[in-house]
Amino acid sequence: MACRGGTWLFAAMLLATTELVHAFRCAALPHGRARRSSCPVWSADYKVFFDVVVDEKPAGRMTFKVSEDFLPKTTQNFRSLVTGEKRIIDPLLSYQNCLFEYGPQYVQGTFNYKWSHVCKGKGKNIFGKEKISEPQELVSCRHKCPGPGGGYYYGMEVDLEDVGGPDQTGDAGRNLISTQLQKPLGLILEENPNGQGVFVAEVSPGSNAERSGNILSGDGVAMVGEEDCSAGSLEEVLGLVGNAKSFVSITFSRLEASLENDVTVLTIPVGGPGHGMSRFDIIRVSESPSSWKQRLLLNQAVIGRMESGRKTLQLMATARQAPKIVDCGVL
Numbered sequence: 001m002a003c004r005g006g007t008w009l010f011a012a013m014l015l016a017t018t019e020l021v022h023a024f025r026c027a028a029l030p031h032g033r034a035r036r037s038s039c040p041v042w043s044a045d046y047k048v049f050f051d052v053v054v055d056e057k058p059a060g061r062m063t064f065k066v067s068e069d070f071l072p073k074t075t076q077n078f079r080s081l082v083t084g085e086k087r088i089i090d091p092l093l094s095y096q097n098c099l100f101e102y103g104p105q106y107v108q109g110t111f112n113y114k115w116s117h118v119c120k121g122k123g124k125n126i127f128g129k130e131k132i133s134e135p136q137e138l139v140s141c142r143h144k145c146p147g148p149g150g151g152y153y154y155g156m157e158v159d160l161e162d163v164g165g166p167d168q169t170g171d172a173g174r175n176l177i178s179t180q181l182q183k184p185l186g187l188i189l190e191e192n193p194n195g196q197g198v199f200v201a202e203v204s205p206g207s208n209a210e211r212s213g214n215i216l217s218g219d220g221v222a223m224v225g226e227e228d229c230s231a232g233s234l235e236e237v238l239g240l241v242g243n244a245k246s247f248v249s250i251t252f253s254r255l256e257a258s259l260e261n262d263v264t265v266l267t268i269p270v271g272g273p274g275h276g277m278s279r280f281d282i283i284r285v286s287e288s289p290s291s292w293k294q295r296l297l298l299n300q301a302v303i304g305r306m307e308s309g310r311k312t313l314q315l316m317a318t319a320r321q322a323p324k325i326v327d328c329g330v331l
Contacts, residue, residue, distance in 0.1 A: 042067050042156045045075075047307065048082045050095070051327040054315045059323065062282070062309030063331065064266045070141050070155040071134050073127070074268050074276075075303055080126045081278055082328050092122040095278075099322040115218075115288035116296050117316055119325070121278025131276030145294040154270055155301040158263055158285060176222060178251045179214045185241070185248065186210060189221065191234035197221070198229065198237045200252070205320045215252060217317050218287045223251035264313065266304035267297070282306070284313060 044065035052059045068075045080086050084094035101118045125132055142152040186207020189198050198221045203210050221229050224240035230253070241248055263285040269275045283296045306313075316323045 042069065044304075045069075046079070047331040048079070048304070049327075049329060049331055050309075050325050052100075052312055052316065052323050053326050054312075054319045054323045055321050058326075059315040060309060060312040062312050063307045064304040065307055066266065066304035067156060071268065071301055071303060073132050073134055074301065077125045077127065077132060077278075078268065078280060078303065079330065081121060083330055084328075086126050090124065092124050093126055095119065095121055095325050095328050098122060098325050100282075100316060100324075101322060115284045115292060115317075117282040117284075117313065117323075118274075119280055119282075120274055121280070123277055125277050129276075133276065145298050151294065151298045153267075153297040153300050153302060155267075155303050156265070156305070158265060158297065158302060175254045176251055177214050177219070177254060178223075178249070179212055180247050180249055181212060182208045182247050183241075183244070184208065187215070189234060189237060195233060196231040198232065198234050203318060210318070216254065216314055219252040219254050221250065222253040223249075225249050264306035264310065265302045266306070267300035267302050269299060270301050271299045282313065284317075 045068045047063055047065055049061050049063045051061050066075060066079070081093060081095050084096055086093035098119050098121050101120060142154050143157050145151045145153055184207070186204040186209040187200055188202040188204065190201040191198055200215060200217050200219045200221070202217055203215055209215050221232075221237055223229055224237060225244065225248070227240055229237050229240070241250075264287075265283050265285060267281045267283055269279055269281070273279070281300065283300070285293055285296065288296060
């Protein structure tokens with residue numbers, strides 16, 4: 001009986017110890033949340049805003065819904081840098097007056113895609129450590145990247161089914177913009193991955209295309225003159241443009257995504273440059289070609305989704321100078 005009683009006593013002590021450890025883990029996480037073995041259902045904890053200046057002119061406000069469920073320490077760092085509440089300790093702990101840059105996705109070494117808006121911040125995190133690390137949360141909330149290349153992204157799952165982009169052919173669901181452009185146009189065009197259709201990869205600063213004010217990166221080439229180019233190859237489109245005289249009549253098609261279908265997310269890198277520090281990215285997933293959705297999301301943790309400010313992002317994508325955050329905070 002003594003042994004049996006000792007066994008019961010040991011079991012009771014073990015249970016009490018387990019409960020104590022569980023309570024400690026819950027208390028150690030923000031808002032008393034315990035780590036979960038599977039990815040939780042996303043829900044917004046708060047909203048943040050960024051007021052941006054583009055080419056020294058006010059470009060409006062972007063707002064994002066942010067969740068703390070996935071990466072509590074990382075989002076705590078992000079929120080503190082948004083509010084600037086730690087600036088008393090260190091003036092570098094704020095996103096105010098930080099610049100947006102563009103990711104290192106280059107084609108032929110001449111330009112970069114502007115579907116990813118990168119803010120590197122000021123290179124510090126509020127914890128005073130070299131890197132923020134949350135391996136358990138990342139492992140439990142990872143998702144396969146779209147496309148054949150594989151890899152993962154983390155945090156909030158992005159629904160990419162039926163999401164449009166410049167690789168769509170045809171004019172369904174698109175607005176048509178016709179314009180007369182003087183040569184040289186100042187457009188960098190690229191063929192869609194499926195070989196059908198061509199889109200504007202970049203509008204060169206100071207070019208005739210930029211001065212027209214009608215063309216944005218991501219616009220599809222629908223017609224050159226009277227020729228339908230919605231499913232044409234890059235060689236065919238360039239040939240038609242080359243055969244034109246001083247001015248070229250081009251019709252572009254632009255997908256105007258509805259709020260329901262628009263996928264613009266706020267992400268934090270989980271590896272590579274800026275990981276564990278102050279960097280965050282704004283990725284215009286729905287406006288990027290399908291072949292780029294995978295590369296843009298790879299090794300990113302999605303912590304939020306855009307609520308408003310798509311026009312501001314479009315201005316940022318055509319900026320001559322690095323867009324700047326002039327004010328930010330929590331709503």
